[in-house]
Amino acid sequence: MSHTTYQQGMRIDWDVPITMDDGLVLRADVFRPQEEGKYPVLMTYGPYAKGLAFQTGYPSAWNKMVSEHPDVPHGSSNIHQNWEVVDPEKWVPEGYICIRVDSRGTGRSPGYVDHFSPRETKDYYECIEWAGQQDWSTGKVGLSGVSYFGINQWHVASLQPPHLAAMCVWEGSADWYRDMTHHGGILSTFWANWYDMQVRTVQHGLGARGGRSPTSGMLICGDEMLSDAQLAANRCDFGDEILAHPLDDKYHKERSPDWDKVTVPFLSAANWGGQGLHPRGNFEAYMRAASEHKWLEAHGLEHWTHFYTDYGRELQLQFFNCFLKGEDNGWANRKRVQLQMRHPDKFEERFAEDWPLPETDWQKLYLQPAAQILAERPPSQAAETDFDALGDGLTFVTEPLEQQTAIAGPMSARLRVSSTTEDADIFLVVRVFTPDLREVVFAGAIDPHTPVAQGWLRASHRKLDPVLSRPYRPYHTHDEVQPLEPGVPVDLDVEIWPTSIVIPKGYRLALSVRGKDYIWQASTGARLSNFKNELLGCGPFLHDDPRDRPENVFGGTTTLHLDPNNPSFLMVPVIAEGAP
Structure with missing residues (x-):
């Protein structure tokens, strides 16, 4: 059952129910300022289990990041850090509500796991609309997050939720066929292996086998204990499903954005070194989405790093302050493209009016x-x-x-x-x-x-x-x-x-x-x-x-x-x- 605690200057509502149109109840953690009022929302929806700490689930990535970038852990207790989503301790004091939703069938949300499916996208739409209508919300919902939490932003934006006001897609591929499952028509084995390592390990129904969150006190993967056969029946056979669709057919198109319908303001942040998954989608989005207000950024280093560094966080904050708070902070007048150009031994910042660069x-x-x-x-x-x-x-x-x-x-x-x-x-x-x-x-x-x-x-x-x-x-x-x-x-x-x-x-x-x-x-x-x-x-x-x-x-x-x-x-x- 949901409950509330007060930690690190925040009010945290754990395991808040959000009911979908088919009656299934998803679970979300809501981090908000203790002071009563209406605030804009930053939301993520995904399969990595909101109760699983970054340090526990992804220790090698966390340890490398904080050792090389001390600005990441600085100023936070880091007990609420989760894989590829914002640290609420750094965002709630800025006047934002941070919401993490466990996607259908994962973490504490029951249901059938079917990644990037129309059902998942509809769930995300309904979560956005739920958040936009709460008493503590200004009605402006922004989407944030890395990878999975970026990919599904493109998809749900195609449905044009009325309360969706801005998106920051950090290293988020878009086209389910070209970016993700088949490179030039050649099958990528990434998704089958990812499924085994990062999703099945936090599937809803693992009960006590999935561990307990030290911050909420709840079982990370739900209270019910399902058998292996029941767990298997509650998830798609992801790798084989992808293999069964070698062409860009309906299966893939349902899991890809409609660029003509992506009209929300967005910041698309790509990683030069993300070959094989993300950068193509970030660049294609900038070139093809119908949004009038869109910006492109490209950087280097590890997949997760700059989302958390001061460089990345301050960039996101300026963008969201402009479109979720209406601040006249200069963002709307900045050049549309910001590149961290790679040299063999360094990065050099460069701004441009468009992509591809007009002077190419x-x-x-x-x-x-x-x-x-x-x-x-x-x-x-x-x-x-x-x-x-x-x-x-x-x-x-x-x-x-x-x-x-x-x-x-x-x-x-x-x-x-x-x-x-x-x-x-x-x-x-x-x-x-x-x-x-x-x-x-x-x-x-x-x-x-x-x-x-x-x-x-x-x-x-x-x-x-x-x-x-x-x-x-x-x-x-x-x-x-x-x-x-x-x-x-x-x-x-x-x-x-x-x-x-x-x-x-x-x-x-x-x-x-x-x-x-x-x-x-x-x-x-x-x-x-x-x-x-x-x-x-x-x-x-x-x-x-x-x-x-x-x-x-x-x-x-x-x-x-x-x-x-x-x-x-x-x-x-x-x-x-x-x-x-």
Whole structure:
């Protein structure tokens, strides 16, 4: 049953019931100022269990963050810290009510677990409308949070809840097919593994097996104790459901936003190193959402870090103060794009009027067969070069750069390929090397050794959407399979997710064309407590399910056809360093 305590200068209403239209009751914790009055709301809705402390559920991530960024724990007791949601001790004193809702079937909310489904999105809508009509609410509800708590913001915004006034989507992908489950049509195994590690462990019905919250005193996963069979019956078979939908069909479209209906003001915050999950959605949202008031920010470091640092928190606060409190604080007049540009050893802040940056010089670097180089001119003679279709592939490298070169934006590649089988998977990796040919890698959202950029395409999914495609961002329909005829070349336009890097003079830019996931090195020892695999360069965002990539279809030989009359190239977004 719900109850109230007073802690850290806040009134906390634990386990507040919110009844859905089908009669199911979700449970929420409400953190609000002790002083009576009406306040704007910051809400999150998700599956990670509101009673599970960040430090308990994700100890390796927490310990790394607070040791390297002391501003995160400073000024808070940190006993109310939860994974990927705001710390109420830092937001309630600013005049906000913070609400955490356990999504259907997780934590203390009963029901059937079906992630990002229309039912979940409808639940979120109803939670927003409930919060907007409470006596303590001003009627303005903002949405906040990282990852899952960002993804579902795009979805619920498509339903246009009347009380939804602003969103901050911090590293939140959007398109269930292109961003999350199938990269270029190739199945990502991330979600099946994530489900096992981060959702089943906090499913409603675990009872005492799920542990007890030290702050509320309640069992984290509900009071009832269900059998393993009952628990299994109360959740979807997530990995196999995704596998069963290899094309962008109704299943995926129901779990993706309708950009024409996303009209609420928002701040979209991307992570350059989030390849394999989030950054694409943050950039696509900025480019395609109908909102008149929208801003884009891009940063580096780990997936969760800057959401909690003073840099990120103060950015969010200024945004929400503008749209939830109506403060004339300068936010509405700021430039729409704020980038933390990556250098090999630092970040440098840059502001711009739009994305892609208006001053972008789209340059083509051509794949040359001789010595496998990237050059400013196409090859003079036609040539073919092969690689094992499931192997490490080929790498094309520029000559040492004659001057420092800044890159920021989406990228693409045009390749002409054939296969000895009826299909081929292409993995592209944009890389930078020092003058002595050591690779420059970055602390990514998850993996500590992330390359500059990545892109993927299954050759049989090469069909383009002529309306949404741009030279710098091809957009594939993924609505039919077009098998290859063995030995017959086809043209592939491959999307490479947005990136930034300032490459020093004398360094080299490279493009690897592979038949499998990038590997920085064979063993790193890098692991996080909430992921199964060792982090070798792609984090947990792998494409290694043999059911999706059977060897008889994808295990042949792939040939690159390098033709001066139809050249293969990498399109690079070069920007002037002195531009605003």
